[in-house]
Amino acid sequence: MPEESPTIRIATPDDYESVAQLIFRSHTISFAPFASEEWVSTRDLEAYRSRWQETLANAGADDTTYVALIDGEIVGSVRVAPGGSTEFDAQLTGMHVEPDLTGHGVGGLLMARALEFISERGFEGGELGVIAGNTGARRFYEAHGWTLVREMPNGIEGVPVVNYKLG
């Protein structure tokens, strides 16, 4: 872990390339132990670029992506936006930390900012989905106050997924 502590800021549209690369790397490396080999090998970086270019360009007052930076480089991300099961709940997605920097508190700083945003914007609560086998992330969410509400054994494209709720 570099000596400089991470800073957290709101992502701008210009950050799309760095965010796309970060999440692509995290999916490739950190998801390998529990995602299918086929899923990992069939992803397309260009699709990540398009998705994040559009997401960051269309962000609004209730739809914000935070990034963590060390030495000017984006090393973590999280997005909070409307999209929970009710119109009053936020959805948390895109929580990723650079694979060789996990476990050093970067995710905790991003989560703290995301939780502040959920409260500041007046959302009633929050929701998120995570691959059931991603036990590290599940521990992380539980440590930050999220509680398991639903298990979906058939999940998405056959991958078991679980949902967590805040509030």
Ligand SMILES: CC(C)(COP(=O)(O)OP(=O)(O)OC[C@H]1O[C@@H](n2cnc3c(N)ncnc32)[C@H](O)[C@@H]1OP(=O)(O)O)[C@@H](O)C(=O)NCCC(=O)NCCS
């Ligand atoms: C989940 C994640 C965002 C947490 O960020 P982080 O910076 O590693 O977390 P912190 O250092 O603030 O907190 C550490 C806690 O996170 C959890 N954790 C999850 N994955 C971890 C990993 N690969 N390495 C270390 N800790 C991890 C553990 O609960 C750990 O606490 P513990 O050591 O007491 O068990 C990050 O590990 C990550 O990007 N993982 C891969 C991508 C992912 O699974 N994203 C969630 C998609 S739903």
